[in-house]
Amino acid sequence: MNITFMQLLSGMVVSVEIFLLTLLFALPLGLLVAFGRMSKNKILQTLVKVYIAIMRGTPLMLQLIVVYFAPFYIFGLKISQGYRFVAVIIAFSINYAAYFAEIYRAGIESIPIGQYEAAEVLGYSKRQTFFRIIFPQVIKRILPPVTNETITLVKDTSLAFVIAVAEMFTIAKQISAKQASVNALMVAGLFYFVFNYAVAYIMEFFEKKLSYYR
Amino acid sequence: MEDNNLLRIEHIKKNFGDTGVLSDISLSVNEGEVVSIIGPSGSGKSTLLRCATLLTQMDDGNLYYGDMCAAKSVNGKSVYAGKDELKKIRQYFGLVFQNFNLFPHYSVLKNIIDAPVNVLGRSKEESEKKAAELLKMLGLAEKGDAYPCELSGGQQQRVAIARALALEPKILFFDEPTSALDPELTGEVLAVIRKLAANHMTMVIVTHEMQFAKEVSDRILFIENGVVVEEGTPDKLFSSDNPRVREFIGRMAN
Ligand SMILES: Nc1ncnc2c1ncn2[C@@H]1O[C@H](COP(=O)(O)OP(=O)(O)O)[C@@H](O)[C@H]1O
Ligand SMILES: [Mg+2]
Numbered sequence: 074m075n076i077t078f079m080q081l082l083s084g085m086v087v088s089v090e091i092f093l094l095t096l097l098f099a100l101p102l103g104l105l106v107a108f109g110r111m112s113k114n115k116i117l118q119t120l121v122k123v124y125i126a127i128m129r130g131t132p133l134m135l136q137l138i139v140v141y142f143a144p145f146y147i148f149g150l151k152i153s154q155g156y157r158f159v160a161v162i163i164a165f166s167i168n169y170a171a172y173f174a175e176i177y178r179a180g181i182e183s184i185p186i187g188q189y190e191a192a193e194v195l196g197y198s199k200r201q202t203f204f205r206i207i208f209p210q211v212i213k214r215i216l217p218p219v220t221n222e223t224i225t226l227v228k229d230t231s232l233a234f235v236i237a238v239a240e241m242f243t244i245a246k247q248i249s250a251k252q253a254s255v256n257a258l259m260v261a262g263l264f265y266f267v268f269n270y271a272v273a274y275i276m277e278f279f280e281k282k283l284s285y286y287r
Numbered sequence: 288m289e290d291n292n293l294l295r296i297e298h299i300k301k302n303f304g305d306t307g308v309l310s311d312i313s314l315s316v317n318e319g320e321v322v323s324i325i326g327p328s329g330s331g332k333s334t335l336l337r338c339a340t341l342l343t344q345m346d347d348g349n350l351y352y353g354d355m356c357a358a359k360s361v362n363g364k365s366v367y368a369g370k371d372e373l374k375k376i377r378q379y380f381g382l383v384f385q386n387f388n389l390f391p392h393y394s395v396l397k398n399i400i401d402a403p404v405n406v407l408g409r410s411k412e413e414s415e416k417k418a419a420e421l422l423k424m425l426g427l428a429e430k431g432d433a434y435p436c437e438l439s440g441g442q443q444q445r446v447a448i449a450r451a452l453a454l455e456p457k458i459l460f461f462d463e464p465t466s467a468l469d470p471e472l473t474g475e476v477l478a479v480i481r482k483l484a485a486n487h488m489t490m491v492i493v494t495h496e497m498q499f500a501k502e503v504s505d506r507i508l509f510i511e512n513g514v515v516v517e518e519g520t521p522d523k524l525f526s527s528d529n530p531r532v533r534e535f536i537g538r539m540a541n
Binding site for chain 2: 188285
């Protein structure tokens with residue numbers, strides 16, 4: 074019983090790691106992708122469009138498998154045990170970056186042109202205009218869709234089971250098969266629920282913090 | 288004493304696609320002058336201000352601020368100065384927009400001091416002191432900590448004026464500064480502009496407020512279809528023989 078509990082706990086830790094690392098990489102990467110998507114350079118813009126279309130148009134589970142086996146099939150490399158986790162982080166990051174990019178883009182495009190013009194006349198540089206004037210307003214506007222994506226991400230971490238990464242769902246499934254009982258799966262379900270509750274709570278905190286202006 | 292020339296716009300031309308918006312407009316403004324621009328909707332008044340404030344590139348024509356050349360006509364096309372020169376020229380003027388364009392995430396005080404501190408590199412203390420003076424002058428002494436969304440339109444526009452003044456422009460442009468305001472709020476903004484005029488602020492004002500233009504201006508331009516139809520003192524414009532000018536002024540006065 075104790076061992077089972079420790080196993081579940083280690084699964085939880087891996088799930089939380091996948092979640093946090095994905096956000097850490099995908100949020101900034103998504104902003105870069107959004108810049109590429111809005112670039113005046115047609116070639117870059119088209120490449121990024123194709124990338125986003127693939128990421129959004131194919132199952133994340135398939136992308137996980139592709140990223141995991143790519144080193145072997147493309148480069149003939151032997152896949153090491155440690156690469157499993159890395160593959161999950163890569164696949165999740167590039168997938169979520171595509172979704173975040175579209176959220177950033179919608180947010181950036183929703184800022185009135187007058188904000189840019191006011192900043193230009195006041196002498197702000199392009200960089201200052203973006204980081205001082207535009208981006209803070211974008212963050213406020215995109216918090217609700219980012220919350221949605223983040224909640225989806227919590228549940229999506231369970232997809233890592235497809236390449237046998239020992240996260241929460243993978244372990245719960247193993248235990249439950251061994252015990253011929255759904256208890257472990259119930260615990261997993263509760264875990265995802267509580268995790269999402271915490272995420273929603275934190276995001277609501279940020280939304281409140283930014284509600285001092287309209 | 289020689290008049291100190293601050294702004295010279297010469298033979299501006301501007302098309303958007305096939306539609307000509309400005310045909311051949313020239314405008315020269317001396318230090319301390321207040322020039323109003325009037326004319327029907329769509330006549331090109333905003334476009335003229337946007338060309339003057341470098342928000343829009345003109346197709347042809349010259350643009351000088353003091354002895355700095357922002358753009359010069361070469362073979363029938365405006366050639367603009369380099370990036371650094373244009374940056375310097377931007378400090379020469381300010382612009383007040385019809386819909387204020389305040390930064391909603393900044394408090395009133397921050398709206399006013401952010402550019403002096405981060406664009407001009409002034410100290411925060413000095414900028415705050417200056418901002419407090421401006422707010423007091425514009426009747427907003429208590430509003431430094433408020434956010435734009437907590438203010439009336441008239442107050443927001445006065446903050447926008449303070450924000451422009453904080454950079455100490457030599458010339459201030461207004462594009463219909465009261466058009467987005469309820470009639471009862473128009474007066475407080477016009478009063479502020481009158482105060483600036485009394486302090487010899489050089490201003491170019493696009494407005495539909497005929498009585499105000501008549502009182503505050505040294506000179507009025509009537510623009511229609513991208514050309515200056517008539518230009519002169521308020522008395523000259525308001526007793527014009529030109530039927531178009533008479534008709535427009537008569538219509539706007541009601
Ligand atoms: N960015 C633009 N693209 C195309 N047409 C424009 C643009 N800006 C203004 N125009 C056109 O130029 C004309 C003059 O506009 P504007 O300068 O705003 O007039 P006003 O300020 O006198 O009302 C209008 O017909 C308007 O539709
Ligand atoms: Mg206009």
